Amino acid sequence: MAAGTGAALGASMLPDRLLASPTASGPAKRVIFFMQNQGFDPQTCIPAGMTTSGSLAKATLPEPISALEPFKDRLHIINGLHGLHTSPSHSAFFGALGGYRGSDGVPPSASTIDYELSKALPQTLLPHLCIGMDSIENMKGKPTIATLSASGAGQPIFMHSNPNHLYQMLYGGISTGAIRQQHEARSGVMNQIERLAAAKGQSLPLSDQQRYGQFVQGFKDVNGLRDRLDTVADHLQKFAPKVDERYTKPEFETDWHDVLLDLGISALTSGITNTLTIGSGRGEIFGAWKGLGIDQQGHNLGHMDQPDNPIWIKIRQYNSRMLVRIMETLESVPEGSGTMMDNTVIVYTSNNADKQHTNGGNWPVMLLGNLDGAFKSGCFTQLDGKRPINALYTSLLRAAGQNVDRFNMDDKMAKKFDVANGPLKEVLS
Template identity: 80%
Template structure:
């Protein structure tokens, strides 16, 4: 049976193999940063929970200041990071409460502005800006949503935390099986490989047709349509 924990471990292992050995997490109420391995590209991972987050699930017992995790005993919820902890540091105190003191800050948590449910982003978020500032990688920016497996299958994409600009949300990939096939279908074998190639060809064609049809739109609609076309480009680029 596929559990959320197994999903996290599988994705982490896959990303490590395809992107290199360095991972840079930054966790919601407490973030983690690492020094990159010699010659390796930097990585930043923000782990955000919308509400009811208990910092003890990601901050080792007794840790009060930012420091290395090399000798720390990791809490069980993040024990999957044990193989990487000698390259991890933790930054405590990160929280969306600085923009929304009640419940979830949504885009505001990483954007530094007021945010709430159903309100579009006012500007870009720090994760997107960091992806532009850090050295190029195979996957410059990737959002993954975690929920119950049933919810992740029902809502394979969600947009409420990251943004590339005002009114420009970035969608999270929430179905782990779909995300795995998207990332690794091209190097798989058998039916998964065939499905990946068929979908990729179809999506590339749709993207080309969409890009060619927007020229006659009124100026007021061109920006929104451009974001739609950009979504296809991002999706095809990820594949």
């Protein structure tokens, strides 16, 4: 966990870069990825009768995403990208955001787009935050897990699934009572581990010292993050969510899903981070939504057709309500001449294309927001299946100010899986 946190923090831990704020080059920008497992069937998001690109103004959104109807002018539905080269099957795992071959238990072969964007955007105290939602048993048994995000080859970034642990990390220094006591106890342990780890590493063979040093640095970064959060304690007081029984006595896993989302939103609105990755199902083939009245869970959900399925309608509607919560909160916070939402884009898709057992031939995506006018919105775009998800990620990097023509795709790979070079002209303004 410490190693993963260190990879996410990188070299951005500078006192003058604590919080996201406008810069000389323009307003602060932020990107949010929402990855739902088990696939994203295009029929659950494309309005009936729409087969070609066009405006959404007179269209009615399908029932699964009906909560987004008031936000149609900020919505861009994209159909026809592919991820054939990721071999997704049950999940592409790191390949979903990396645009490369991924598989269960296989380490990342390169960094993922969310991490690269966290470097491209103005640096913050915690550039990249990942949260993962699953069954309550899985979240308790594995409070951190790495399946979707990476800072480089063989360098996974862990997502947080226990909201009590994440709250302590972000807001333990401004809390009182039991939370403060737990925070201080955990801090003391982490400091001691850092000292012991540094001392013990000196006796390792030279060939192992560098790799071991990454773990030691991870503990240093975790401890440094805590110290820097303490320096902005007065500011954080305004944004820390209220702790209630959903944290300590969740009735259903959706209680933890909801408070994890609250923590993610608070990290954005407080300026702690500008890049948030949400893994609903945590990039794997599991997941549960008993709080929605759904008894089925895990792998079996992926064997159900999604269109017109009452179970998947409930799950997708729940996702849509989460997206609305993010947008409404960011819309309520003034920023520059507008609001935080004006400078944000949310990327909603799945970590395994259109369905659980897929070849990745079609990878539907929804964009919400335009990142300060960088993306077209209020429309549907139908592509021909000849451009990969990497092209969309290239577009995001362009919008973040990076002059790149490809993302994680060399010439040999591009000749086989991409018919063009550069970003998607269909999505950029």
